[in-house]
Amino acid sequence: MRMELIPRQDPSPVARALAPLAALLVAFLVAGLVVALIGRSPVSAFEVYILQPLTDPWSLRAMLVKATPLILIAIGLSYCFRAGLWNIGAEGQFIMGGVAGAALALGTHGTDPGPWLLPAMMLAGIVGGAAWGAVPAFLKTRFGVSEILTSLFLVYIAELFLDWLARGPWRDPGGFNFPQSVVFESAARLPEIPGLDRVHVGVVFAVIAVLVTAIVLGRTLFGYRLKLTGDAPRAARFAGFEAKRTTLIVFLISGGLAGLAGIAEVSGQIGRVIPDISPGYGFTAITVAFLGRLNPFGILAAGLVLALTFIGGENAQILLRLPFDLTVAFQGLVLLCVLTADALVSYRVRLVKPAGARA
Amino acid sequence: MTTFEAILFTIVTASTPLLIAAIGELVAERAGVLNLGVEGMMAMGAVCAFAAAFSFDSTLIGILMGMAAGGLMAALFALAVLGFAANQVGAGLALTIFGLGLSGLIGAPFVGQTRPRVEEWPIPVLSDLPLVGHALFSQDPLVYVAFGLVLGVAYFLARTRSGLRLRSIGENHASAHALGLPVLKMRVYAVIFGGLCAGLAGAYLSLVYTRFWSPNMTAGRGWIAVALVVFAAWRPTWALVGALVFGAATVLQLHAQAAQVALPSQLLAAAPYLATILALVLLSIRRGRAVGAPGSLGTPFVPDR
Numbered sequence: 001m002r003m004e005l006i007p008r009q010d011p012s013p014v015a016r017a018l019a020p021l022a023a024l025l026v027a028f029l030v031a032g033l034v035v036a037l038i039g040r041s042p043v044s045a046f047e048v049y050i051l052q053p054l055t056d057p058w059s060l061r062a063m064l065v066k067a068t069p070l071i072l073i074a075i076g077l078s079y080c081f082r083a084g085l086w087n088i089g090a091e092g093q094f095i096m097g098g099v100a101g102a103a104l105a106l107g108t109h110g111t112d113p114g115p116w117l118l119p120a121m122m123l124a125g126i127v128g129g130a131a132w133g134a135v136p137a138f139l140k141t142r143f144g145v146s147e148i149l150t151s152l153f154l155v156y157i158a159e160l161f162l163d164w165l166a167r168g169p170w171r172d173p174g175g176f177n178f179p180q181s182v183v184f185e186s187a188a189r190l191p192e193i194p195g196l197d198r199v200h201v202g203v204v205f206a207v208i209a210v211l212v213t214a215i216v217l218g219r220t221l222f223g224y225r226l227k228l229t230g231d232a233p234r235a236a237r238f239a240g241f242e243a244k245r246t247t248l249i250v251f252l253i254s255g256g257l258a259g260l261a262g263i264a265e266v267s268g269q270i271g272r273v274i275p276d277i278s279p280g281y282g283f284t285a286i287t288v289a290f291l292g293r294l295n296p297f298g299i300l301a302a303g304l305v306l307a308l309t310f311i312g313g314e315n316a317q318i319l320l321r322l323p324f325d326l327t328v329a330f331q332g333l334v335l336l337c338v339l340t341a342d343a344l345v346s347y348r349v350r351l352v353k354p355a356g357a358r359a
Numbered sequence: 360m361t362t363f364e365a366i367l368f369t370i371v372t373a374s375t376p377l378l379i380a381a382i383g384e385l386v387a388e389r390a391g392v393l394n395l396g397v398e399g400m401m402a403m404g405a406v407c408a409f410a411a412a413f414s415f416d417s418t419l420i421g422i423l424m425g426m427a428a429g430g431l432m433a434a435l436f437a438l439a440v441l442g443f444a445a446n447q448v449g450a451g452l453a454l455t456i457f458g459l460g461l462s463g464l465i466g467a468p469f470v471g472q473t474r475p476r477v478e479e480w481p482i483p484v485l486s487d488l489p490l491v492g493h494a495l496f497s498q499d500p501l502v503y504v505a506f507g508l509v510l511g512v513a514y515f516l517a518r519t520r521s522g523l524r525l526r527s528i529g530e531n532h533a534s535a536h537a538l539g540l541p542v543l544k545m546r547v548y549a550v551i552f553g554g555l556c557a558g559l560a561g562a563y564l565s566l567v568y569t570r571f572w573s574p575n576m577t578a579g580r581g582w583i584a585v586a587l588v589v590f591a592a593w594r595p596t597w598a599l600v601g602a603l604v605f606g607a608a609t610v611l612q613l614h615a616q617a618a619q620v621a622l623p624s625q626l627l628a629a630a631p632y633l634a635t636i637l638a639l640v641l642l643s644i645r646r647g648r649a650v651g652a653p654g655s656l657g658t659p660f661v662p663d664r
Contacts, residue, residue: 143640149585332455
């Protein structure tokens, strides 16, 4: 038996829209199988991972908070991916954004800085993330070094830098030697949304990023060109399209949004600097971007779905004593399934019997 | 044994997993497939090797299971990118995330366990060579396997008919297909070979190098192996040189930490990653753009009938 791929003449838009859902379904089935293989009940896992969070108001609010960084980062990544560039270092850009913003919070600690502090922190977060994202873009445009590897290695460097800050210069002297900074003052904390207990304003940033991106893609020349580059790179070149400038711009946008997500998480959710401010949001966001088919509203939905896996993962750790790694494995599986499903939209698979006999 | 000899010895052991994984990835890339799942395959190799070695109390069974795990992961990747023409960069990344997660799940019951030391096999006469004898020829068997892999792959690519076919498939799959070469079939073999190597590299980490399993113990080595292939300009002998350089960077960092050099340990730990970025930059300045990469690298191939 041999597999053959036959290009479809006109890939159906319905199939394209349904592909992510089919991919999710397959990933769920495989994950259920894995749970069964390690001798646990897939049914109770499904209950703890999916049903309980969806029926509990507190979990639903936590889902919004978790979805915020995922959506912000994935929206940024969608610019890179549309331009055919692989920014896989969003995790590092997230961390550096958090660090840059936190520097302002800790630097003004105890000085009663006034209302400018929060906007300045958010701006610093954007700048920190964008600066970290600019490095691979610069190395690519200037020296032709692949952005894939450089952006990834910068994640490790950012993680170590944050670790050093939390254990070294920024450590709270009165914190019993724990690797953490002092708790930010309320002037440096993102406020809650009125009426939504424990949900910080960062959620609004994510929604704004989705809306602005929808407008950029649908209504601007830049967005049109970006679509064109992703779909037909040669056509884009004929349209007088400058690849180097685009590379820099999409990495700045992507890094900036990841950085904003970072400082929003530190200021709104954690409230201090600790060595691990991210459970891998920057990598999960890659799955979010593709599951949302690089479309802003798709990303909004996909962000909520993967936020659910985080909440479910935390639940399962407590209730079923299943390690959080299962969640990570599931997220990788979803990405693999989505990419495969996308390919299946463009190709028909035919099984061919060997020895030339047509099936 | 002098201090210098001892340091040289540890450089060789530190570079062995990098070398084995890089050689596997090099073969896959020469066939035109970019597999960024090395880190995930390595993690799976490490955990399955340790779990099997611990359960059956046999290092050999562990090594074989580690290779099998890497090979299976590669087969999954091959199904997605060669069977269904999925995007290679994305699928490789997915394989890494999946592998890191799954390895943590499988390894959870084994955290805290250790394995006995793997005995060295000194090669008579050669191991008595001054300076390098001890470091090169008084090692554990897997180091010799790694050297053998370099020589074998170098010979295969340069001197055999199949190696020539594999290279031409990686260089231009459309022409190779037109000549009647089995593009997808050879690519599947190359990718699975890469997976077996990544699994073996992982087995080396958990059974010989550290002798325990801990989550995320691969610590970016799989990615460094991918960078090594670029660094080596897709040539096996250069991969050997590159692996030794990176091994040296790792060892010197460990020695510096032990000697309490007045630098933060995090900065020292970041050194290999910084060095890799720097190496990639210097290389492209010296070589011009992306010279040496196989022509069809990373592009999916769907044969027309």
